[in-house]
Amino acid sequence: MTRYALITGASSGIGLAMAEALARRGRSLILVARQRDQLESIAIELTQRFDVEVLFRACDLGEPLRLSGFLLELEEGDRQIDLLVNCAGIGTCGPFLAQDWMTEQDLIEVNILALTRLCHAVGNSMALQGGGQILNVASVAAYSPGPWMSTYHASKAYVLHFSEALRVELKQSGVKVSVLCPGPTRTAFFRTAQLNSEKIEKSGSMMSPEEVALHAVRALDKNRAIIIPGRRNRWRAFLPRLGSRWLNRTIVGMVNKTYCPR
Incomplete structure (x- = not known):
């Protein structure tokens, strides 16, 4: 029986790069x-x-009814999924109270609720078939509170902690869970979140989606729990542990504010 890798957010960015990297390996x-x-x-x-x-399916994961329909199709179909890659994600930037609530709700629906629901549905199928692998995409933003990107940072912290916990829970069932925490990546994220990416581009710290995907696929082969591509990004994840939480949130807030529209 053919086994499939299911990738969300596959039309661009890291999701598209993951699709290409896996297809190159002969994956359906x-x-x-x-x-x-x-x-x-x-x-x-x-x-x-x-x-x-x-195969492909157009589905807005931010709409629970559409996601329910898609999950029902998977349940009733005969296609076995042995790899789930949750890449779909949304970001917003600026003061929380100034944000349009529907946009914030969409972020929570996609970054948290849809990801969790997919892990539950596909994870159950994997457990029944004796194993599989889940890769959830978080961010180095998960390691710090993020003033002026508060909902985004919080959503990625959820993904990081949820994935680590799920890894322990599902180990006995043969389902492996990993979480990818990339740093700044050259994708449409900056445009859709209305972030000014010029300073990051000039610093040379941005990675391409292809670099991130290659790192992720290789780390999945080794069943790594937490995957952080790039030395600078590993430092970004580690440094918050060295200072106080007050200092951490203050510095991240100052940095985020420079990238957000005035």
């Missing part, structure tokens, strides 16, 4: 994102380049 894929046209062209391209089966 199920790609999920909001943009149907983009998914269709990506599926055709990956199929032609790597001679693998690539």
